Amino acid sequence: MITIPVFIGIIINIIKPESLPWAAEPILLIKNQKDLSVILSEPEIREIGLSVAFNLHNDGTLFVDAREEEYIKEGFITGAIYDDDIEGLAAKIDSLVGLDRPFVIYCSDDDCGSSEDLAYNLQDWGFTNILVFKGGWKMWTESGYQVQ
Amino acid sequence: MNKIHPVIVLCMRVVLGIVFLVASYQKILDPQQFAREISNYHFIPLGLENVVAIILPWIEVFIGLGLILGIMIDGSSLISGVLLIMFNLLVIQAMIRGFNIECGCGLKEGQMVGWQKLMENMTLLITSYIIFNQKNRSFQLLPKTSLSE
Numbered sequence: 001m002i003t004i005p006v007f008i009g010i011i012i013n014i015i016k017p018e019s020l021p022w023a024a025e026p027i028l029l030i031k032n033q034k035d036l037s038v039i040l041s042e043p044e045i046r047e048i049g050l051s052v053a054f055n056l057h058n059d060g061t062l063f064v065d066a067r068e069e070e071y072i073k074e075g076f077i078t079g080a081i082y083d084d085d086i087e088g089l090a091a092k093i094d095s096l097v098g099l100d101r102p103f104v105i106y107c108s109d110d111d112c113g114s115s116e117d118l119a120y121n122l123q124d125w126g127f128t129n130i131l132v133f134k135g136g137w138k139m140w141t142e143s144g145y146q147v148q
Numbered sequence: 149m150n151k152i153h154p155v156i157v158l159c160m161r162v163v164l165g166i167v168f169l170v171a172s173y174q175k176i177l178d179p180q181q182f183a184r185e186i187s188n189y190h191f192i193p194l195g196l197e198n199v200v201a202i203i204l205p206w207i208e209v210f211i212g213l214g215l216i217l218g219i220m221i222d223g224s225s226l227i228s229g230v231l232l233i234m235f236n237l238l239v240i241q242a243m244i245r246g247f248n249i250e251c252g253c254g255l256k257e258g259q260m261v262g263w264q265k266l267m268e269n270m271t272l273l274i275t276s277y278i279i280f281n282q283k284n285r286s287f288q289l290l291p292k293t294s295l296s297e
Contacts, residue, residue, distance in 0.1 A: 023198060113249045
């Protein structure tokens, strides 16, 4: 009962063109802002911490809020954009920074996951340089940084 | 347990089977997304969420087909019960740790972990238990024989 589906799952993953690696690779954590200047050879999603996020925010990097609208109404990082509709959001980001310049996505906290989901969705829309701020809204507000 | 009319048990099998088939569909189409949703639970170590994402949806397909078509009903209902207990444990640990994450169940987009998900899983778990316990069954493509007992 278990053996056959396990076998089918493995075989299908082996033969299909975009197979999933057997072990998940963690998203690369950027600890130093200088590492962001490395030219990417392929589209990449990378993770940043609070200090890098703060510096990027000061430099005017675009921030994208991945939380639900009910949370965004209570406040968001100054200047961040949001849109429930992925097509509308992709068009906004494209018009603001283009496909290849970095921008930051955040959600509520370390464990929310929606920033990563949105990052992968936007990568499918052609964006090549996406940064995920894992600490998100919680870490940002706890540090007393600018919100609106 | 009191005997339940075989037609009612058949309806329960079909409903539970459809739930598992529907749940597996999106996971099979996009295992990468499913692996990320598993990863959000921060429970499975060593990057093994990919292996789970590759295999689990096909187990769900076999459970669904088994329940609907009446093939290895005991096995299907037993495994569905075990899976539902595991899903509930995952949801409970996520709730305790305060994770505000999507459940990754494949049934409703954007459904978050929480009491509603827990209750849904409990209902399905009770359904699995009833199906497993009711041995007077209607419509079985491959019924149990004395040899398979």
